[in-house]
Amino acid sequence: MSASQQTETAQIPVTVLTGYLGSGKTTLLNRILTESHGQKYAVIVNEFGEVGIDNDLLVESDEEIFEMNNGCICCTVRGDLIRTVQNLMKRRGAFDAIIVETTGVADPAPVAQTFFMDDDVRAASKLDAVVTVVDARHVLQRLKDTEEAADQIAFADVILINKTDLVSKEELSTVEARIQSLNPYAVRHLTERCAVDLKAVLDRGSFDLDRILSLDPQFLEDDHGHDHHHHDHGHSHDHDCGPDCDHEDHHHDAPHSVKSISLTAGDLDPDLFFPWINQVTQAQGANILRLKGIIALKEDPQRYVIQGVHMIVEGDHQRDWKEDEPRQSRLVFIGRELNWDYLKQSFQACVVK
Numbered sequence: 001m002s003a004s005q006q007t008e009t010a011q012i013p014v015t016v017l018t019g020y021l022g023s024g025k026t027t028l029l030n031r032i033l034t035e036s037h038g039q040k041y042a043v044i045v046n047e048f049g050e051v052g053i054d055n056d057l058l059v060e061s062d063e064e065i066f067e068m069n070n071g072c073i074c075c076t077v078r079g080d081l082i083r084t085v086q087n088l089m090k091r092r093g094a095f096d097a098i099i100v101e102t103t104g105v106a107d108p109a110p111v112a113q114t115f116f117m118d119d120d121v122r123a124a125s126k127l128d129a130v131v132t133v134v135d136a137r138h139v140l141q142r143l144k145d146t147e148e149a150a151d152q153i154a155f156a157d158v159i160l161i162n163k164t165d166l167v168s169k170e171e172l173s174t175v176e177a178r179i180q181s182l183n184p185y186a187v188r189h190l191t192e193r194c195a196v197d198l199k200a201v202l203d204r205g206s207f208d209l210d211r212i213l214s215l216d217p218q219f220l221e222d223d224h225g226h227d228h229h230h231h232d233h234g235h236s237h238d239h240d241c242g243p244d245c246d247h248e249d250h251h252h253d254a255p256h257s258v259k260s261i262s263l264t265a266g267d268l269d270p271d272l273f274f275p276w277i278n279q280v281t282q283a284q285g286a287n288i289l290r291l292k293g294i295i296a297l298k299e300d301p302q303r304y305v306i307q308g309v310h311m312i313v314e315g316d317h318q319r320d321w322k323e324d325e326p327r328q329s330r331l332v333f334i335g336r337e338l339n340w341d342y343l344k345q346s347f348q349a350c351v352v353k
Contacts, residue, residue: 011126014098014115015202018108018152019133020142024162028133028194028201029101033068037198040071042088042095044081046103065091081111082118089124097202098125107148108132108155109289112309127307131201132156132186133194136175137166143178153179154258154289154334156186158201165192182258183334185292258289260334263347267296268329272350277306277313280343285311287338293331296321298352306331 019025032041065075065088073095077084081100088098102108108130115127132152135142139161142149153159159179164172172190179188189196273295281288288310295304295315306315321327331347 012098013128014125015128016100016108016111016130018102020149023133023135024194025133033072033074034070036070040095042098043074044077044084044100046077046101081114082121085121107151109309113312116312116314129157130155131158133160133162136161136163136172139175150182150258151289153182156183159186159188160191160194160196161188162191162194164190184260185332258336261340263331263344265329265348265351267298267327267352268350269352270297276346276350281308281311281313284338288333288335290334295329296327
C-alpha cells in the first residue's frame with residue numbers, strides 16, 4: 001500500500017457540531033460521551049465546564065484530555081484548534097472519530113476551514129459533516145435577530161430540529177419550510193432531547209454528496225427534459241401562506257437572505273474548470289457559505305469531488321464512474337448575494353466543446 005493510500009484509509013472523520021445556545025447541543029454531546037454506543041469518539045469542546053459533564057463519568061485525566069467511562073475522550077480547545085487536534089492525534093488509536101463543538105453564536109466556517117488548511121491535520125483527518133442543532137421553538141425568532149442562525153443552517157449537512165415536543169404541528173411545519181428554504185440539501189431529523197441514532201449524525205461518509213445532489217428538485221425536473229438549471233431557494237414554495245405568515249423576505253428577497261443554486265453540465269474541460277472555480281471562490285468567497293459538487297472531467301475515468309467553505313476549496317478523485325451512471329457534472333452553491341446568472345453562464349463555459 002502506498003503512503004498516500006495509507007493516509008487515506010487512516011484519515012479520521014471529523015464532525016463539526018454547531019447550534020445556538022439552548023438548542024440542545026449539550027444534550028447531544030453528553031449522550032455521545034456517556035451512552036454505550038460501542039464507538040469511541042474524541043470530543044473537542046470550547047469550554048469543558050460549559051458542557052456540564054458529570055465528573056463521576058471521568059476515568060482519568062492528563063493535562064487536557066479526559067477519558068470517559070464509555071471509552072470516549074474529551075478535551076478542551078486551549079487557544080488553538082490545530083494544536084488541540086495535533087495533541088489528540090498523539091492518541092489516535094484511542095478513538096474512531098472526532099467531534100468539534102463550536103460555541104453557541106459562532107460561525108462554523110473557521111472551524112470547518114481548519115480541516116482544509118493545515119497539512120498535518122488534513123493528512124490525519126477529514127471533515128465528514130457539519131451538524132446543526134436548532135430549537136424548534138425559538139429558531140424563527142433567532143433567524144429574525146441574527147445572521148449567524150441562518151449561516152448555521154445554511155452550512156449544515158445534517159440538521160436536528162430539536163425540542164419538537166414544545167411546538168404545535170403547524171409551528172413545526174412552518175419551521176421545517178423555513179429551514180428547507182435556507183438549505184434544501186441538508187438531511188433533517190425531528191427530535192426531542194436530541195434522541196436520534198448517533199449513526200444518523202456521525203460518520204456520514206464525506207458529506208454524502210451523492211445523496212445531497214440526488215435530492216435536488218432541479219435534477220428531478222431535468223429528468224423530464226426541462227432545461228431548468230437555476231433553482232432559486234430564496235423563499236419556501238412548499239406551503240401556502242396565510243395572512244398571518246411571519247416569513248420575513250417571503251415575497252421579496254432581502255439582500256441578506258441565504259439561497260442555494262445548482263448547476264449541471266456534462267464533461268468539463270479541466271483547463272477551464274479549475275481556473276474558473278478558483279476565480280469564483282476568490283471573488284465571491286465571502287458570500288459563499290458552502291459549495292459542493294461531483295465533476296466529470298474530460299477523459300478522466302474517475303469522478304472528481306469538490307467541496308469548499310468561503311474561499312477555501314479542495315477536491316479529490318473519488319472513484320470510477322459506474323457504467324450505468326450518466327457522466328454529469330453537478331455543483332451546488334449555498335450563499336448570499338451570489339450572481340446566479342453569471343455563475344450559470346460561466347460554469348457552462350467550462351463544458352468540453
